[in-house]
Amino acid sequence: MLEELLKRRIIPVIVIEDAGDAEPLAEALLKGGIDIIEVTFRTAAAEEAIGRIAKAFPDMMLGAGTVLTSEQADRALGAGARFGFAPGLNPKVVKHFQDAGGLFMPGVMTPSEIEQGLELGCKVLKFFPAAQAGGPAMIKALAGPYASQGLKFSPTGGITLDNMMDYLSLPVVSAIGGSWLATKKQIADKDWATIADQAKAAFSRAAAG
Structure with a gap:
């Protein structure tokens, strides 16, 4: 699972208000060349949306975002999520997700949080909020002491x-997460063509290096 995740360089971070939008949204991303999605647990529709994508597109790498509790972890995994993200690092949630067979990437901003994540066996950590926390320069500074640990x-x-390439050009960055790939308004407007075009533009840029 980790090896497959590391092959993907762009992860759409999606907020779905209406579970009925799940399938056409996933299809739009796939048309743009992106076969991975993170559906955030910020709405009541998240669990159903994950389940619908898992059923309609079983080969898509499907994850849950904003997983803040063990209960949300169970719901995400039960619906079909294979990996999870959180904005912060809660050891209880990390362990719970891992024990249930999923790959979890907690959010970090400091060296102490990085070391906690490594202690929990997390080889990929979410740096959040990236721009506000110092961007690529901060990631480079944080990565130095932990290069020997295989951290991403x-x-x-x-x-x-x-x-996006300011981040992806850093060897320590495995992938970037982006909500611009499918905004809440675009999803509400069912503007699947624009979402597909945005996914294609990002995929092409990442592939070009």
């Missing part, structure tokens, strides 16, 4: 098509 970061927050 997946920064999220304030990342766009214009600045």
